Amino acid sequence: MSKRPSSTYNDPGYFYNPKKLLKLFTLTSVLLAVGIIAMVWKDWARPWKDTQRAAMRWEARRLSVEEMILERRSKSTARSIAKARRAAEKEVAKNRKAIEAVEKKIAEWRGAFYLRDMIYKERKQYTLEAEYKIHEVHDPDELEEWTRKLFKFRDDEARFKDAVRHADSTLRGKLAERAELESALAAVEARRAKDPQLKRLALVRQGIEKNRHWSFLRELPLLDFLAPPTKVEQLVLDNIVENYEFAFPKKVDRCGTCHVNAFRVGFDAEKFPRPLDDKKELDGNQFELAVYRFVSDSIAAVTPKDKPEKLRAVEIHHQTLSFMWAEYDAESGEIGLDGGKKKWQKYKRNKKGLWAKTKKGGASIGEYYRSVLNRMENHWRTHPHFDDMVGPGSAHPYEKVGCTVCHLGRGWSTDFGLAHHTPDRKKVEDWMTTERAEKEGHHLPLSAKMSLTEAMGAGRSETEADIATGWLTDQDVKYRWADELGRNKGKLKYWIWPQYPKMLIQASCLKCHKAGMLRPVEEEYAGIHIGKPDAAAPDVREWGDHAAATSVKGEAIAASRIFIPKKPERYRPKGLESGKDSFLRFGCYGCHKLDATVYPFMDRVRAKVGPPLDEIVSKVNDSWLEKWISDPKSFRPDTRMPRFFDLSNNSHEFQYRFADGNFGKIKGKLWNQTEIWAIAAWMKAESKKRARKLPTVDLSRGDPARGERLVIGDHDASKPGTGGDAAKGEAKACIACHDIGIKTDALKFDAAALKHEKNKLVGSTGWGARMSRRQGPTLTALGSKVKPEWLYAWLRNPRGWWKHTNMPDLRLTEQEALDIAAYLMTLRSEEFENSPAIVRDRSVLQKMAIELKVAEQKEATDRAITTVTGWSVDEQAQYVGKTLFKHYGCFGCHDIHAFQDATPIGAELTEWASKPMERLEINHAPIEHSHFDFIYAKLRNPRIYDYGMPRRDKPYERLRMPRFGFTADEARDIGTFVIALVNDPITPAARFNPDARDSAIIRGREIIGRYNCQACHIIEGEGGDIWPVIKADKWRPPNLLGQGIKTQPSWLFHFMKDPAFVSISDASAPGGIVPGSDRVRPWHSIRMPTFGLSDEEARAVVKYFAALSRAPADFETMPTDTLTGDGTSYATPRIFPVKREDDPTKTISITARNRLDEARAMFQQYQCKSCHSIDAKIDSQAPNFRHTRAGRLRPEWIALWLWNPNSLQEGTSMPGFFVGDHGEPKAAESAFLGGDAEQQIRALRDFVTRHYK
């Protein structure tokens, strides 16, 4: 610093005092330093870094525990290896001199090699130069000169190269010599390297070392940019993009930054050891493994911020662990606490809060571990359902799908609040009941505390009470965001897609699963796992693979050997799938369009859910119709028909501005009843134009008692004489689909409770909601509704009256239909019939007509008045009825000619959930502003958004969605489905693309659900609801497990098309055709009705069953086999545990002739003829052999059946000739065909199907 001229100090104009400046400078510098420290600190202490540091520390602890355990476990191995090593060393020491000599040589030759290699590489340059010159030089002399040189250089090069090779091979030889001399040591090392435990130990130690390495320095603030131990885990997804309209960047997720263990196995509660009183768990090794994994995991699960109690609890783990392993006896493999006894003590907390052994009470270690795990932080855990959801082998591995495509929220945020976490609703509910929440004004909604009646009792009007309770239930409580749970400052304002709470997470599935959802299904069939791809069965081919089908001729089903399947946990997609089912079942699509190009299942929706109204006048009696419209549930509590009237926004007295401009009041009820009057009047008039003439029926000819037997079957035990065998030939099993009000409890039926353990399914079967007795309408009061003539006509031909009905043709005779009609007409509801008829007020009707003219036709008021007053009452009613029919969108569910091309009245839902929140009109409804809450509240109380809105003088501006009376669960599920309808661009590669088999199953399940097949049959292990009604096993509709390999595709197709008349081509039959009306089971009382499936549906059913069984479903003729052939071309599942071919001594020569003879002899010996017949006229007890020959059964199935009938159909009277009751082979019993069961079965099968006459 140059010296300041002293004069300036005295200069009064000199303004700046250097001391002051210095002070100022110091101050600002200190401030800057503090600012920089704050900045660095803020960066260093970011929450995710803390999380990762904690995770690293606990990983270190986990590793140390693992090291300890591994050390203990491998102690004996290590000891024996050490011993071997000592021996080997001794061995090697003997050769010391030789080794030393070799090593000297090795050193020499290593030097020689290096030197020669150097020289060779140098000489090579000369060659290269000469080669270059030859190409470039043009002077002939010079060229000759270089050519000469090149030859010389090449010679040199070759010589040196040779020398290098010589040195190299000599060196190798010497090295091998040394290795030979030291081979004993090498063998020991190899053993050590191969031992899995030691290998693991080495890995663990590596991990420990890595964790230790420099971690302190690398973590230092400001230095941590060099090689930080903490890193943001960023995942950039290729196939999943964000939708910013016109820009579709790849999705980025950083959730793994904090959820450190979410994608690693072993940090989940499911992995804890099961309670110790289970005897199996006393298997020492198994338990040891489980405990070890559990302990190390739970140690990893504790964070440093945990309460001391929890930390102490983990310390206990250490104690327990070391204690246990101290007792571990490596030789016997037994572990135990009391001197090696296999008895585990219980544990109890002592005064210090530690766990100590106790004789009485207390918890087992397993229970104790469980309690620790339950307190584990969420983000320390493995993702639930790891193997199905995010695991590398699952359908949605983390690396490909990420997190926020399902969970929503902001993927690239590494901050709890900014990632937009959403708390579980249950937790919020719990929080809201705390005193503090009450204090801060968070109240649990009314409904959590009271019912509708109670709410009204508390001085609320019906509407208010409806609001207070309508959108909530006891089990499902609305949440409001609580700051306490958000940890941060609550919701992030600017993020449009907050994370789904747990209960709604399924809403994301539909983004990719538009084609459907499917869990792998494998049939386990009579102990034989069908078609399971298996290395032992290389000839397995994929289902539906036609190329393979021709190349592997004959081997139609590849059945592996006896197989113990892994039983995955049962999984029922309750939310989304059942919501979708309800959406379709309640016909929501009638008013709310769902684009079929986006949602392919909409393509297969055939019809409107309600019956057509074109002939309503001939179907129902007059007084019924109006009362029904007014309140459908009062007639039929379980009906899907919703209620439009007397709801919260139209049931009250409202002020109305009349056409003359004056205000007046009208009672809501009166208004509603007038509307109903008009609608019914119009419908009747309209349907009179089209109704066909009904047959004249004399119902008195019908016998109601017989009708009852036909409808109910032999169920009703309370009426002796009507049940039992008397009805067995007559029952039509109407109650499979209809509720007629008899003892519903008695009809409850649990397929799983049946003794069909053997015939079970592996995998999930939870799909859809089975309708069972809700399939058809409840018939308890049918007599009060319909006209008998119509009922008779309907029973004879349901499709003739309603093209799209699901009601099948039961092929009733005239008398049967009369009987059933007579019986059903006796079912009446006095209460409904006697309920007051609706009021008809002409003045209100006129007002309504004027109002509608103005509101719907947009006419000027004075013109409307002139027009309407000029009409007769009937004309007014017609006009009002038709307009209202349109206004309320009745045509959404019911076909009627006048509105056959009308557009639906509801909002389109295809991308509904992508609407911004503020575009949803919630008004004053006291609900959370979220898409789900909007739709949930709307479903529970469709008029809720009129709450508190002063619209009452405009009756046709009110909300008009009717009340379906959804339960809380239904509303939640439908809500989940509706909020799943988003416009989220998922690239085709990321979607669920079902293969042929999956598609067949998805489509098949739709049909099975649509026609309620499971009401009678057990399909995929579920259903058979009618079974308890039928007392004898053999009269029950069959369990369709294995249907795919049982019947031939073409037969099943024809059967589905028309079960009553099956004609199958069969070369052996006269004319090549077996004429129909072949009753497969003549003794059955309940007949498979004719459902009138379309070809597509029938084909889909065939494919579905084939897909379930992994059997081919090509409609080609099945491969045939004759005894004159070589006898092997037939498809036979390899079901035999012992293959005779493997045993050369048993090989016998079988000719076609002796095969036929032997088969005939077997047929005689087993007395097949005594039960089975082949004559069409004889109704034998066992199936007629004609069926086996009419292209019905698959040959491979017949072989299975002969092998073990009891396992296919429990309790069958068919004896098992080849295996015993428990599936043990009995082949030795008979000496036919060399005692070879496989040959015997084939021969017998072929004889019965081809040669027996």
Place this chain on the structure above:
Amino acid sequence: MDNVLAFLRWIVTEAAAPKLLVPLVFVALILTLKYYRVVTKPRVAGPIGLLIVVFLVGSCFDANFRKIITKADNIPIILLLFSVFFLVWLSLRRAALNDEAAEKGEPPLEARFKRETVLVWPDLVMIELIVIVGLTALLAFWAVGLPAPLEEPASAALTPNPSKAPWYFLGLQEMLVYYDPWYAGVVLPTMIVVGLMAIPYIDTNPKGNGYYTLVERKFAISVFLIGFIVFWIALITIGTFLRGPNWNFFGPYDYWDVHMSVPLKNINISEIFWVKMLKQGMPEAWYVRELPGIVMVIAFVMIGPLLLAKTVLKKLFKQLDIVRFSVVVTLLLFMISLPAKMLGRWLFNLKYVVYIPEYFINL
């Protein structure tokens, strides 16, 4: 107490509406300029400043107010308001002192200190260093305490509501309320820039050089302050704090409700003339239809300068040559066109003076 608070709220809300706030600021500025010697006295200005602080702090008890004020990107605007207030006060105060001194025949304050030169080393370097360090420290603390207010990724289908320009353009955006984009967004800003560039050629007054004064440059300073404070800073303030979703006006204590709708039916001069006054339909031809508006505009442009030359700018007209006077008057007319249209909007719901959608000419 609640009633008093409610009343105060009502007053503030009413006063904050542009139709009152802009005139209020204008009147306050004129009064300040007129009575600047009194107003800038610490005894007077101090309490005024204090009142503003009390208003701000007191209002922060209101949740909505607090939310708007403490929004991370609004904090600089608060600082801007304070610094503008302080600097205007400082200059006017100095001007007042200097003008008083000049009346007494004394030299201005600035002349009494020989501070025109500073040693580069060490003084200037030192000061600069201190400022650099201090500002860096400030930025560091600011960054730690108020992180950047990042929002969701931009989506063309989901634009933010309100969509706000950066703070320095909010004045322009506010002009868009009153004028068509081509005028408020293109012509007016161009004229502002052109006008600023023209100042050295117009304003040749050598007085006030190196010291503060108002008396000697009354016209120049007044016009500048009106343009800067009323038509720039006030509009920025309105745009930042008082314009909410759908560009609706929201009082400082109001909740920014997306659904709020305001009954507003603006009409054109032509509609006022033909429909309201003459009670007939609109003529078909645009030149007939828009005749009243066109006449008004021509009158504003032609008669305005003459009027100004005869009245307010009499002195200036004498001082300047005809070219420079024309330039000054043209610029002034552009400036006046903004408050004129604002008044038209507030008083008559005026939409456009000239409305020719056929040629996209709307004024």
